[in-house]
Amino acid sequence: MRSVHFTKALALAAVMAIAAGCSSSGSKGDSGALTDTVGASSIGAGSTGGVTPGSWEEVQQLRNVFLFEFDRAVVRPEFLPDLEKHARFLANNPSARVRLDGHTDERGTREYNMALGERRAQAVERVLVVNGANARQIETVSYGEERPAVVGNHEGAWSQNRRVELRYLSR
Amino acid sequence: MSKLKYLVFAVVMLFSSGLMAQQLVVEVTQGVDSPVPVAVVPFGWSGDSALSEDIAAIVSQNLARSGFFRSMNRQNMLSFPNQEDQVFFRDWRMVNQDYLVIGRMQPLSADEVRVTFELYDVLKEQKMLTREVSAGRNNLRDAAHFISDVIFEEITGIKGAFSTRIVYVTADRGQGTNQRFRLHMADWDGERARTILESNEPILSPAWSFDGTKLAYVSFETSRPVIYIQHLATGQREQVQSFPGLNGAPAWSPDGNRLAMVLSKDGNPEIYVLDLRSRDLQRMTQNSAIDTEPFWAPDGRSLFFTSDRGGSPQIYRMDLASRAVERVTFEGSYNARGRLTQDGRFLTMVHRGSSRRFQIAVQDLKSGRVDILTNSDYDESPSIAPNGSIVMYATQEAGRGILAAVSLDGRIRFNMPVPQGDVREPAWSPFLK
Numbered sequence: 001m002r003s004v005h006f007t008k009a010l011a012l013a014a015v016m017a018i019a020a021g022c023s024s025s026g027s028k029g030d031s032g033a034l035t036d037t038v039g040a041s042s043i044g045a046g047s048t049g050g051v052t053p054g055s056w057e058e059v060q061q062l063r064n065v066f067l068f069e070f071d072r073a074v075v076r077p078e079f080l081p082d083l084e085k086h087a088r089f090l091a092n093n094p095s096a097r098v099r100l101d102g103h104t105d106e107r108g109t110r111e112y113n114m115a116l117g118e119r120r121a122q123a124v125e126r127v128l129v130v131n132g133a134n135a136r137q138i139e140t141v142s143y144g145e146e147r148p149a150v151v152g153n154h155e156g157a158w159s160q161n162r163r164v165e166l167r168y169l170s171r
Numbered sequence: 172m173s174k175l176k177y178l179v180f181a182v183v184m185l186f187s188s189g190l191m192a193q194q195l196v197v198e199v200t201q202g203v204d205s206p207v208p209v210a211v212v213p214f215g216w217s218g219d220s221a222l223s224e225d226i227a228a229i230v231s232q233n234l235a236r237s238g239f240f241r242s243m244n245r246q247n248m249l250s251f252p253n254q255e256d257q258v259f260f261r262d263w264r265m266v267n268q269d270y271l272v273i274g275r276m277q278p279l280s281a282d283e284v285r286v287t288f289e290l291y292d293v294l295k296e297q298k299m300l301t302r303e304v305s306a307g308r309n310n311l312r313d314a315a316h317f318i319s320d321v322i323f324e325e326i327t328g329i330k331g332a333f334s335t336r337i338v339y340v341t342a343d344r345g346q347g348t349n350q351r352f353r354l355h356m357a358d359w360d361g362e363r364a365r366t367i368l369e370s371n372e373p374i375l376s377p378a379w380s381f382d383g384t385k386l387a388y389v390s391f392e393t394s395r396p397v398i399y400i401q402h403l404a405t406g407q408r409e410q411v412q413s414f415p416g417l418n419g420a421p422a423w424s425p426d427g428n429r430l431a432m433v434l435s436k437d438g439n440p441e442i443y444v445l446d447l448r449s450r451d452l453q454r455m456t457q458n459s460a461i462d463t464e465p466f467w468a469p470d471g472r473s474l475f476f477t478s479d480r481g482g483s484p485q486i487y488r489m490d491l492a493s494r495a496v497e498r499v500t501f502e503g504s505y506n507a508r509g510r511l512t513q514d515g516r517f518l519t520m521v522h523r524g525s526s527r528r529f530q531i532a533v534q535d536l537k538s539g540r541v542d543i544l545t546n547s548d549y550d551e552s553p554s555i556a557p558n559g560s561i562v563m564y565a566t567q568e569a570g571r572g573i574l575a576a577v578s579l580d581g582r583i584r585f586n587m588p589v590p591q592g593d594v595r596e597p598a599w600s601p602f603l604k
Binding site: 106107108109110111112114115116118119122140141142143144146147151152153 | 342350373375376391394395396416417419420433435438440461463464477479484505507508521529548549551552567570595596
């Protein structure tokens with residue numbers, strides 16, 4: 001089950017990568033982003049086998065790190081199923097609160113990256129709100145490039161650092 | 172950088188410092204193609220216990236790092252004069268020196284030293300100045316920087332910036348939340364560093380007030396970005412802004428009464444100006460793009476900032492009276508985090524051109540010409556010395572953040588002494604009293 005989902009995700013990522021490659025203007029976009037891998041985040045994509053849909057147990061198994069392309073703040077489609085489940089949980093549990101921390105890779109200037117990290121957090125927030133969460137349940141903070149998940153100046157590190165981390169403050 | 176460019180630069184610098192044309196000729200004929208050769212002889216010392224600092228060595232290094240001078244290696248000196256009757260100009264002409272600095276020190280009291288120094292023009296065989304300065308034995312670096320300032324100004328006509336300070340941020344190596352952030356202050360050459368703020372959360376964007384008495388910076392110590400002002404004499408801090416969203420990139424107006432900053436309280440990063448006396452807050456930009464990294468023109472009448480409103484980050488200028496905005500940078504796909512020289516003529520910034528590297532560039536706002544000053548992949552946070560001679564910036568060496576500096580003509584580049592941790596965001600003080 002898990003591996004099926006993972007394969008699907010990879011396939012989707014490949015399609016995305018090709019699409020991104022075609023539409024890339026080449027002037028500012030980071031072509032290195034095409035080498036991003038989707039499954040690299042710590043928590044599996046959307047595998048919820050065996051737990052009650054909509055439960056806290058299910059939510060804990062959802063992906064909580066969402067990766068981005070260089071200088072972009074668009075949520076990738078493959079992350080939408082998990083975000084929809086987070087949103088549904090928030091909608092069904094009005095006392096639940098989440099914090100979204102937006103991050104960037106180290107390239108570019110620090111304050112510009114602060115703004116970019118915030119845009120990413122806001123992009124994830126919008127997906128949650130569109131899918132039923134209340135904006136008051138969501139707090140967004142940008143850390144810019146100040147808190148890398150992986151240290152290193154290569155695409156392998158950068159792709160992991162361009163991210164939004166979703167964290168429950170209460171349920 | 173071309174010969175012509177340097178010449179133009181020298182001319183502008185000299186005019187802006189209010190110098191006479193006569194000295195200007197000296198600078199242009201001697202300093203265009205190569206730095207001016209100067210010999211700083213080890214100073215004599217008549218006390219019995221050894222001194223903690225080698226003043227002549229500090230002066231020699233300061234002058235060389237300015238980009239204007241080439242300091243003679245003392246191993247090649249034919250003699251070590253300490254006073255006038257020991258000076259034989261022939262000794263210095265033979266080794267192609269244009270200027271000579273000698274000095275002597277004597278104990279004034281248990282902890283005070285008197286330093287006498289003299290500057291000679293070797294070609295004219297003339298003494299240019301004799302000065303005396305007293306210094307605490309623990310503050311000999313102050314004396315060395317003061318002497319450097321006097322000599323630099325006497326020869327170039329440009330005020331020396333060796334008695335200034337820098338602040339910078341370090342982060343322990345590590346990732347995620349296992350980091351410690353520190354804000355430090357040091358002499359311009361990185362010596363005598365001390366920590367002025369420490370936190371487990373990020374510290375960034377330190378900015379000096381124009382009178383050099385205060386710093387503004389962003390600290391995440393409350394787990395959100397908040398702008399603080401810290402008074403350097405007392406260490407006392409005040410929280411300036413803490414709105415939801417971004418609170419960042421503080422920049423002091425030249426008169427010290429206003430602080431430009433970035434807030435996203437209305438949903439999008441916009442430039443605001445806060446009047447520090449009335450607490451009146453004015454929104455300056457209205458745009459769905461990212462507007463950030465404001466900095467003031469020296470006359471206080473316009474505000475520059477980074478915006479991606481044209482599709483990629485570029486630097487724009489807003490006239491404060493009319494609010495009219497014009498784009499300033501056009502070369503390259505990324506131009507951000509600008510800073511201006513005090514005469515408002517030269518803009519340094521982080522530039523990404525066809526090489527796709529992030530480098531420090533300088534743009535002449537009069538001619539539009541852009542020169543790339545640095546040569547590595549991840550250069551950022553340029554900060555200009557108050558006399559416009561040197562740009563300090565953050566770069567990487569072996570994957571680690573360090574500080575480096577480059578003369579504004581791109582000719583002299585050097586790395587700063589490396590403290591512990593990842594070093595970033597140097598901010599150069601104004602001239603200090």
